[in-house]
Amino acid sequence: MTIRESILHIYPLPEASLRLLMELLEPVQLRKGYILLQADKVEKEVYFIEKGIVRAYAEREDSDITFWFGQEGDIVISMRSYVDQQAGYESIELLEDCNLYRVHSHTLQQLFETDIAIANWGRRFAEKELIKTEERLISRQFRTATERYQELMQHQPGLLQRVSLGHIASYLGITQVSLSRIRADIR
Amino acid sequence: MTIRESILHIYPLPEASLRLLMELLEPVQLRKGYILLQADKVEKEVYFIEKGIVRAYAEREDSDITFWFGQEGDIVISMRSYVDQQAGYESIELLEDCNLYRVHSHTLQQLFETDIAIANWGRRFAEKELIKTEERLISRQFRTATERYQELMQHQPGLLQRVSLGHIASYLGITQVSLSRIRADIR
């Protein structure tokens, strides 16, 4: 999926608006392990993923939990920085070498205020993420850990190949030991 | 908080846009127990809560889980209907007699396409809800049920007075029995 396609996949933009948005994007290549955004900082950049996979995680004392994976076509953002100019709760780590496109959050905000199609594109982006997050919250409660794992295998089989089971376990809301037990039981 | 204030609280609108939006709103009074929106239907209405409290819940076989409470100033919406014209996952039940304002989702969508301030208002609304939902997902994982309950008591003490503990327990992701134990331990 090209960047162009992934932008249009969120919300259809007229050619002029699309061009406005795409002109802002600067390509960046970064290596696996790089920390793209840091929690507790007001992050001013937004990234589009062309190639690679990243995780968003929140830290606490010794452990961290992964609550989002970003892949080709996804947008990486420090939500609280982007919305409220406040330090965010998430850090972003590259789990593979990545080809990204970067845009200053401020520049994007300016487009939102001047181009109505892009404002609606930004609206739709947030709405879609919201639906996905709510569904995960609900799934946590209705389904057992085993069911959630099987669901993930069905819907995102590629993820299992690209991401360590420790991160997957955290994403599913269980420990790695627990996930290992589940995998043994299913077998 | 008036409807006017709660709209502006989400995102500042110029007077003209605010008027456009408010003119669409029709007041409705409904009684406790009324089911405002139904899961598995494409719901065409959006509601603003002026007075009262509601819950969003998802059903499954015998049980249901509450994953959102709406109070004065909040907006009630079937997210998937609103975004994708698809049947939603949530039903909405009034937990008190409510004063609401209703607007057709379609009418609102038209405003989004013609008034850039309102489009950005809609964007900000979704973004704020997204942040709240992500934070809850993270909190589920980091904090024990006891901590989550104490957090809720601190941040939303009013909720405990207005909503049954069964719904609260479900919202916290535990059973009512479990919540009752927690309350006994804290005492």
Add this chain to the structure above:
DNA sequence: CGCATTTTTTATCATTTGTAAAATGATATC
């Protein structure tokens, strides 16, 4: 008030999940 209904608490037992530590497996580097 008195009865019926709903909500909340208490008790018991089964199950799930977490914690900690060790064992195994995989991969990279010298």
Add this chain to the structure above:
DNA sequence: GATATCATTTTACAAATGATAAAAAATGCG
């Protein structure tokens, strides 16, 4: 090939939570 490092699985035990049933308390209503 030996060693170091990291990921995964396994084991044993402890703690948290769920399921169920029943009692107690609170609420609503004629």
